[in-house]
Amino acid sequence: MDTSIAFLNLLFFGILPYVALFTFFLVTIQRYRMQRFTYSSLSSQLLENQDHFWGLVPFHYGILTVLGGHIIAFLIPAQVLAWNRVSLRLYVVEITMLIGGVLTLVGLVSLVLRRFRNSKVRRVTTVPDWILYALLVVQVASGLTVALVHPWGRRGSRLRRRSTCARS
Numbered sequence: 001m002d003t004s005i006a007f008l009n010l011l012f013f014g015i016l017p018y019v020a021l022f023t024f025f026l027v028t029i030q031r032y033r034m035q036r037f038t039y040s041s042l043s044s045q046l047l048e049n050q051d052h053f054w055g056l057v058p059f060h061y062g063i064l065t066v067l068g069g070h071i072i073a074f075l076i077p078a079q080v081l082a083w084n085r086v087s088l089r090l091y092v093v094e095i096t097m098l099i100g101g102v103l104t105l106v107g108l109v110s111l112v113l114r115r116f117r118n119s120k121v122r123r124v125t126t127v128p129d130w131i132l133y134a135l136l137v138v139q140v141a142s143g144l145t146v147a148l149v150h151p152w153g154r155r156g157s158r159l160r161r162r163s164t165c166a167r168s
Helices: 002-034 050-075 077-083 087-117 119-123 127-149 152-167
Strands: none
Touching (some): 050 087, 087 127
């Protein structure tokens, strides 16, 4: 059992992130060289702006919050762990990131529904756009699931309680 968990940890956290980064850079460079003027998605903001606003604003605020938190944790992990030793600060970080994730999901779902509902916007949406939206929804939903099922604060406070009980 331990070897399978160790293998899965190595696969998901040691190998697949590098495969994803390599694929991202390879495809980005290839697409830029081969199809330079199709590098960006067609803008649909001019076709219908009201629903676009209510999807884009929560998505951007949420994704910037979550991305910022992940970048900070990646760049200075020791300082983040030291900061999170105080339960209240850990809960504030968790709640802030959870709110950011929910905003991201709400905005993303709103943008996807807008593409389904509006015929003008649906016409300019390509198959790669739909694939990207599906992958983003899965990614954000799985991140929120992990955040809700395995919160660090609850686990950390339980571990602290055990260690203080063992000392007394």
